[in-house]
Amino acid sequence: MRALVRRAVERAWERAVAAGAVPALPDDAAEIAVEVDRPANVDHGDLSSNLAMKLARPCRRAPLELALAIAAELERDAEAGGAYGGRDRTAAAEAADAATAVLGSPIGSVEVAPPGFLNIRLDPSFVEAAGDAARIAGPGFGRVATSRPQHVNVEFVSANPTGPLHIGNARGAFVGDLLCRVLEAAGHRVTREYYFNDFGQQVWNLGASVRAIRLGTAIPEDGYHGEYVRALAAELPEELLARAAASGDQADRIVGEWASERIRAGIEASLAYLGVRFDVWKSESSLYTDGSVEAAVARLRAAGHVYEQDGATWFRSTDFGDDKDRVIRKSSGDYTYFGSDIGYVAEKFGRGYDHLIYIWGADHHGTVARVRNAAEAMGFDRDAVEMLLVAWVRFVRDGIEVSMSKRAGEFITLDDLLAEVGVDAARWFFGSRAHTSGIDFDIELAKKQSNENPVYYVQYAHARIRSILRKAEDSGMRAADSLAGALGGDAISRGLAILALRLPEVVEDAAAAHEAQGVTAYATELATAFHAFYRDRRVVDPDDPATSAARLTLVETVRLSLANSLALLGISAPESM
RNA sequence: GCGCCCGUAGCUCAGUGGAUAGAGCGUCAGGUUGCGGACCUGAAGGUCGUGGGUUCGAGUCCCGCCGGGCGCGCCA
16 A cells, blocks of 8 residues: 555656656755655544655755645546556556556545645545455465565574573574564565584584483583483483494594584474474585685685785785784684684575575674675675674563573573463564564563463454454354445544555565564554454444445454464464464 | 664563654553453653754764673684
8 A cells, every 4th residue: 555655646746847846856966765654643644755845955945835736746646546657667666556557546635734744545445445455365465575576595593503492592583583574575585594513612512521421420621511411311322322432532523413413403393393494404514515615715815805824814804994804714724713604605695695694692793794894805795794683682580580501501491481481472572572672581471471462462353353253154144245335434444444454564664674573563553453443343233234244344354464464473363262 | 992782651662864752561540231351441650861963853863971781812
C-alpha cells in the first residue's frame, strides 16, 4: 500500500512540474526521494508525505503552496483511478504501477496541513482489493520483492565447539536467525553460516581434559570442567582411547577432535530445536587445507599491502586508517586468527555472495575495521562487508547476576533456557529488542511472567480468531469471497483492514534496518486492534448474515497477517490455547 | 589516553529528521446475558543523562561534558 501511495505522490509531483505548478529542481540540487509515512495521529490520514517541505528550499517556494499544487494532482489521480503511463521508470515504479493497474488508485482523498504535510486517506475500494490480494497470496502475503535482490551470507553464533551453547551465545543465535528471516522475506537469498575452530590449543586442552577424566588423572590447568566433559569421557570409545594412547604425543589431539565433533553435533541439535538450521558449517582448518589463507595473503602481497618484519608477516593496515599494522603470520610460522579472517573473507567472496554479514559479540568490535580493511586491500567492496555487534545480555535470576565460565563448567545452557522459558517466548524476547542495546534477561521473571508475555497476547488473538471462524462454520456461515463493499461505511473495520495490510511495509523496514523488532511491535499492535474490534463489532450474527460474511472475511485477513508475522519470527500461531 | 556501543515512565525496553514521545510489566479505578476474561476501558507516572549547534522541525544528526559497558596482543 505504502509503495503505491509513494508512487502516486511521485507521479503527482512529476505532473505538477510538467504543468508548471511546481518548479523543477535546480540541476545542482540533491535528489529528493519521495517519502510516505504513517502519521502518529489518525486525524492526519492513513499516510502522509513531507515532500513539499523537502522541496521548499531547493524550489524557493513556500511548502504550503507546493503541497497544494501536488495535492491537486493527487486528487486528479484519485478520479482517474490510477491509470499511469509515464516514462523513465525504475523497477520499483514499474511494480507499483502494475499493482495500481490491478488494484485501482490508492488515493481516496488528500488534505494539506501546515506547514506542508500531504495527508492522504486511502480509497476504501482500494483497501478492499488489497485485502483480497493478500488472502490470495496466503502464506506469501508479507513477502516483498526488493528491487535489488542480493545473495547474502550471514555468519552467526560461531561459538567454538569446546562446550555446549550457553545463554551467552543465545542472543547471537536469535538475532542472526531473525535477521535471515527478515532478509528472506524482503526478497534476498540468504545463506546461514556457522564458523568454528576445530584445531589448535583449545582442542588439545579439551582432549586432555576428556582423557584425564577417563583415565582418572588430574584435569590440566587449562582444561575444561563441567558435566558435559564427564559425559564425553564416559562415552569415549575404548578403541579410540587405545589409538590415542598408541599415537604418543598426538593423543590429546585425537581425543580432542573426536570430542569437538561430538560437541559440534550437539550444538547443531540445540540450534535445530530453536528453529535455526545452518546451510554451511565452515571449519577454520579448511581455510588452510584448501589454500584460502595462502591465496588471500598472496593477493594482499601482490597489491603491495604486505611486508616482512622480525620474522613475521604483516598487513599494512595503517594504509587504511588503522592505528597499527597487524600480524598475519607469526615468526613461529603459525598464522594468527587475523590470518584466518583474511582467508575467510576472501573465500566467502569467492563463493559469489553480494554481501557478507558477520554477527559478533560486542567485544569483537576491535577487529571490525581491520577485516574490512583487508577486504578493501584485496580489492573487494568494503561496504559489502558488514559486522553487526550484538551487545551483552546480563543474565539474572531473581535480580542477581548469573556469572558464567565455560572452562569452569559454570553456565546455563541454551537448552536449559529453552526448556525453562520456551522457544516462542525466547524468540519474542530477543526479537523485540535492538541488538545494539545491552539488556537484562531475568530467567525467573521470564518464567513467572510467561502468562503475561506479549507473545501470548499475540498468539491469543490468533487463537481467538480461529475460534470465531470455527464458531461461524458450526452455525453454517462462511466468509465472503471478497472484501468488496465491506469497509466503506465503518471506520473501525476500515482501520483494522489497513493495519492488517501493512505487513509488507513492516517487512521492508525491518530488512532495511536489519532489525526484527518492527515485526514484534507490529504484531502486538495488530493484536491490540483486533481485540478492540472484537469488543465493538459482533462478527458472527445469525440475524445479519451479510454483515457477518463481510466481517469474517476481514477477520480472516487479520488472522493471515498475524500468522505470517509470527511465522516470520519463527513463532507458532496456535489454533487454540 | 584512543576507539566503538549505550543512557527515554517505578522496572524491562520500543521509537527509518516530522505533527500531542510509546508498549509490556507493576500501581490505582472500572467493564462481560454478544461470538474465548490469556480480553477490554480509563488514570497516575517523562527537564528523552547534560550543555551547545545544524534544521521550517531534533529523543533521532554534529560537537563538548557526565555516567555505564566493551576493546585497544606475534591470544583465540
